[in-house]
Amino acid sequence: MAGGAGDPPPGPLDSVLRPVRAGNGFEEALEQVLQLLRLGLVPPGERLPSERELSQHLRISRVTLREVLKVLQDQNMVESRRGRYGGTFVLPRTAAPDGSGELRRRIAAVDVEDTLRFREVLEAGAAGLCAEGLTADGEERLRGALDATQGARLEDYRRQDTLLHLTLAELSGSRTLAAQYAAVRATLNELLDGIPLLVRNLEHSQQQHAAVVEAVLDRDPDAAREMTREHCGGTAALLRGFLA
Amino acid sequence: MAGGAGDPPPGPLDSVLRPVRAGNGFEEALEQVLQLLRLGLVPPGERLPSERELSQHLRISRVTLREVLKVLQDQNMVESRRGRYGGTFVLPRTAAPDGSGELRRRIAAVDVEDTLRFREVLEAGAAGLCAEGLTADGEERLRGALDATQGARLEDYRRQDTLLHLTLAELSGSRTLAAQYAAVRATLNELLDGIPLLVRNLEHSQQQHAAVVEAVLDRDPDAAREMTREHCGGTAALLRGFLA
DNA sequence: GGCATAAGGTATGACAGAGAACCATTGCTT
DNA sequence: AAGCAATGGTTCTCTGTCATACCTTATGCC
Numbered sequence: 001m002a003g004g005a006g007d008p009p010p011g012p013l014d015s016v017l018r019p020v021r022a023g024n025g026f027e028e029a030l031e032q033v034l035q036l037l038r039l040g041l042v043p044p045g046e047r048l049p050s051e052r053e054l055s056q057h058l059r060i061s062r063v064t065l066r067e068v069l070k071v072l073q074d075q076n077m078v079e080s081r082r083g084r085y086g087g088t089f090v091l092p093r094t095a096a097p098d099g100s101g102e103l104r105r106r107i108a109a110v111d112v113e114d115t116l117r118f119r120e121v122l123e124a125g126a127a128g129l130c131a132e133g134l135t136a137d138g139e140e141r142l143r144g145a146l147d148a149t150q151g152a153r154l155e156d157y158r159r160q161d162t163l164l165h166l167t168l169a170e171l172s173g174s175r176t177l178a179a180q181y182a183a184v185r186a187t188l189n190e191l192l193d194g195i196p197l198l199v200r201n202l203e204h205s206q207q208q209h210a211a212v213v214e215a216v217l218d219r220d221p222d223a224a225r226e227m228t229r230e231h232c233g234g235t236a237a238l239l240r241g242f243l244a
Numbered sequence: 245m246a247g248g249a250g251d252p253p254p255g256p257l258d259s260v261l262r263p264v265r266a267g268n269g270f271e272e273a274l275e276q277v278l279q280l281l282r283l284g285l286v287p288p289g290e291r292l293p294s295e296r297e298l299s300q301h302l303r304i305s306r307v308t309l310r311e312v313l314k315v316l317q318d319q320n321m322v323e324s325r326r327g328r329y330g331g332t333f334v335l336p337r338t339a340a341p342d343g344s345g346e347l348r349r350r351i352a353a354v355d356v357e358d359t360l361r362f363r364e365v366l367e368a369g370a371a372g373l374c375a376e377g378l379t380a381d382g383e384e385r386l387r388g389a390l391d392a393t394q395g396a397r398l399e400d401y402r403r404q405d406t407l408l409h410l411t412l413a414e415l416s417g418s419r420t421l422a423a424q425y426a427a428v429r430a431t432l433n434e435l436l437d438g439i440p441l442l443v444r445n446l447e448h449s450q451q452q453h454a455a456v457v458e459a460v461l462d463r464d465p466d467a468a469r470e471m472t473r474e475h476c477g478g479t480a481a482l483l484r485g486f487l488a
Numbered sequence: 489g490g491c492a493t494a495a496g497g498t499a500t501g502a503c504a505g506a507g508a509a510c511c512a513t514t515g516c517t518t
Numbered sequence: 519a520a521g522c523a524a525t526g527g528t529t530c531t532c533t534g535t536c537a538t539a540c541c542t543t544a545t546g547c548c
Contacts, residue, residue, distance in 0.1 A: 013293075015414065015426040016279045019303035020272045025535075028264045035260045049261075050495065059263035061536045066497085083544020084494045117418040121369025129361055170259065174361040180424060182259040225469075269505075294525060305506045310527080327514020328524045 035186040040159030120232040126172040127224040279430040284403030364476040370416040371468040
């Protein structure tokens with residue numbers, strides 16, 4: 001009878017036995033460069049790191065990286081200029097980026113519920129950790145990021161918002177957490193691009209941002225987590241409403 | 245003046261620009277199969293999925309997978325038997341697995357603080373999510389997993405403990421969360437293997453397990469998160485003490 | 489004007505890994 | 519006893535990726 005565990009447990013195994021490399025290998029690189037753009041870490045008009053730098057960071061050959069950039073050029077998302085002080089520059093978002101349908105299909109494949117839940121967990125956890133052990137340097141960065149969102153114009157709001165949350169994730173003291181948050185946030189931004197940006201929600205968001213940062217600065221982990229969960233809940237409700 | 249953002253922000257970029265493929269590619273596969281063993285998803289004496297199945301799940305060629313298994317055979321961690329009803333079988337842990345030093349060096353490379361923090365965040369988040377939306381089926385699985393830890397003998401405790409937590413992660417409703425937890429838990433188990441298993445801690449652990457499960461079954465997310473954080477804190481303190 | 493420099497653009501050879509086919513061994517079934 | 523089926527063991531070829539070197543273009547500096 002083999003202890004009643006004859007058949008391999010179907011559930012838990014799948015958590016581990018996920019594909020080692022999601023796709024062509026070059027697709028993974030594409031994913032990461034797309035994150036760079038979606039997170040707004042390199043804003044429109046700015047230059048990406050040089051091909052040689054990028055390929056080193058991503059640990060792929062320059063040839064493969066160029067394949068990736070080629071795709072983005074074809075999508076009119078970046079532009080390459082030669083010569084000294086040239087480089088690969090981020091173009092402003094075109095009105096209809098769903099032209100090719102290539103990136104459109106990706107969204108459909110996203111498990112929205114998974115994304116929203118995972119995001120809330122990471123974000124609340126990060127806020128809690130920040131509130132527990134924030135350095136003086138961290139305080140300053142946090143305040144700076146919050147101020148930037150307060151002063152942001154409408155078209156730059158998403159970007160500043162992202163940067164604020166990314167800052168919190170980094171200050172959590174867990175590199176893994178920060179990296180995972182970056183990934184999930186990129187997905188989230190992609191989803192958010194599909195729904196309107198309402199000024200009312202934006203103002204509400206801003207109040208919540210202030211409350212979260214205040215709780216962190218007060219070194220109150222419970223409040224920080226609670227505020228963050230509320231904040232995430234708002235976004236989640238909005239998205240569920242529009243995508244349902 | 246370029247908006248004062250002339251130099252690429254050094255912090256946030258690193259969250260995204262991490263290497264696309266960590267190592268030889270076959271190393272990633274080795275990592276995952278090791279997870280299978282460290283998590284106790286396939287207990288000693290049991291059979292791993294066949295080479296053909298495993299390679300498909302991991303999306304690597306069978307040849308590469310066999311390289312991985314070869315390493316594990318050399319480490320006396322698994323044993324292969326040919327013929328029908330043959331396969332690759334997990335061997336009981338040998339007393340001194342640190343003989344080669346190969347796996348020993350990996351531990352030194354682990355960022356313990358990162359692991360502990362990330363673990364707490366995921367675990368508390370998972371417990372909270374479970375408490376919010378648990379199905380009848382989930383209740384049953386959870387109770388089953390808890391019972392298994394209660395009745396476990398000392399040498400099987402780590403395994404049952406892992407399975408309980410893994411069950412919670414899966415019931416969170418976020419596949420990504422479950423996968424990430426599996427990864428971090430494998431690292432944690434590796435660390436835990438380096439310190440003694442104290443009966444006193446074990447009993448304490450059991451009480452906390454019961455409390456967490458009770459909170460989840462009561463649909464009390466706050467209590468579930470709080471209990472879980474306490475539970476994780478205990479392990480963390482223990483590890484920090486022994487490894488400091 | 490000419491040169492140095494930093495960036496993108498191109499070409500080539502070596503190798504790791506994928507995929508498929510086939511062999512060898514074992515135990516159950518007939 | 520014979521055959522079948524499922525598994526590990528082996529070998530082959532072919533594609534994708536890497537590493538490297540070199541070419542081309544644009545800008546600043548002398």
